[in-house]
Amino acid sequence: MKSSFWGCALLALGTAGFQGIATAHHSYAMFDRTKNLSLTGTVKQFKWSNPHAWMEVYVPNTQGGTDLWGIEMNSPNNLARMGFRSNMVKPGDKVTVVIHPLRSGEKGGTFLSVTLPDGQKLSDSPKTLAAAPADGSGPSHNQ
Secondary structure, three states: OHHHHHHHHHHHHHHHHHHHHHHHOOOOOOEOOOOOEEEEEEEEEEEOOOOOOEEEEEEEOOOOOEEEEEEEOOOHHHHHHOOOOOOOOOOOOEEEEEEEEEOOOOOEEEEEEEEOOOOOEEEOOHHHHHHOOOOOOOOOEOO
16 A cells, blocks of 8 residues: 555656646747748857757847847757757857747747858758748848
8 A cells, every 4th residue: 555655656746847847848929930030130149058049149220229139049959950069150240040030029039040151051940941042032120
């Protein structure tokens, strides 16, 4: 009887632990996945960290200043599979990043692809690069 009790107790604790993990990850509902937005600007920083890599980019605006855009990326593990390395994006780099923007209108989005200063294009999905126009045309945003 005691082993049955402890077995149930361990099962309950294990299930509670997984619930925390499952609810810790967010949905992508905050991003407008019907829109692709192209941002050209200067990298402030690139964070290669779990659970998501991040990039911050200064993008020129219509007032003659810049806006700081926060871009959530995939995990470093998945990005590495697509050819990324932790040192490929550096502060000061001029890049063009394509994102799904935040629905709220705030300056941010989820990463689709980046064109690096040397012209190399990287994505977190082979489908994203295959769908991109070869001439780089498409929706853009340079406030």
